[in-house]
């Protein structure tokens with residue numbers, strides 16, 4: 619599991635994560651909600667070992683991400699899709715998806731390409747394998763980004779506002795794919811998902827648990843139904859305020 623224990627992260631004088639603890643167990647779909655600037659992306663970056671912690675500890679299946687050697691192993695267990703499409707512009711869609719499994723996991727090209735083609739087909743991009751990112755719509759690019767993450771066959775899939783740069787139609791097409799993934803995963807206990815999103819209704823539908831970050835503090839961590847109960851998450855004024863702004 620992903621275990622975040624008492625994590626503190628500062629940028630200069632600003633404490634961005636203030637003693638955050640969170641556990642994500644296999645098979646869970648956990649959504650992180652919170653206003654802009656509350657520390658959601660920083661938390662994802664800390665789990666990826668992209669930020670040095672000022673306090674606390676993060677482990678992925680027991681591997682401490684603060685230790686470079688353990689981090690290298692931990693990175694094989696999880697894959698992240700970010701808000702901005704960070705596809706390689708000079709590579710085809712297929713190459714974007716096959717690069718990491720081939721180079722990092724050292725798997726044979728033919729096998730990896732066959733899997734990549736199947737993944738692309740599963741998100742409706744069968745015909746786009748030889749296209750370049752610039753030839754795709756934003757929604758198509760983000761679907762490639764998801765395929766690229768899944769090609770690593772990760773135990774943990776981390777998603778940081780993957781639809782926030784998309785228009786409503788493209789958002790819907792990407793959420794449909796993520797919803798399908800989450801549904802399948804809840805069934806077979808496969809890839810675990812940690813989700814940052816502003817799509818509250820979607821989170822409500824697919825999450826097993828919802829946590830709420832407020833100014834770097836994790837103030838609520840509840841099963842989804844409890845989060846939306848008047849005497850659960852909604853009892854917190856900050857959460858009510860957040861949800862009313864989203865509606």
Ligand code: ADP
Nearest residue numbers: 629630634652653654655656657658659660661
């Ligand atoms: P969220 O993803 O919830 O919108 P972020 O984690 O991106 O929030 O940012 C939390 C706070 O940390 C913000 O105030 C942001 O300005 C600050 N911050 C994030 N990254 C950096 C950085 N590299 N240097 C300085 N401040 C940062």
Ligand code: MG
Nearest residue numbers: 658659660779
């Ligand atoms: Mg963010």
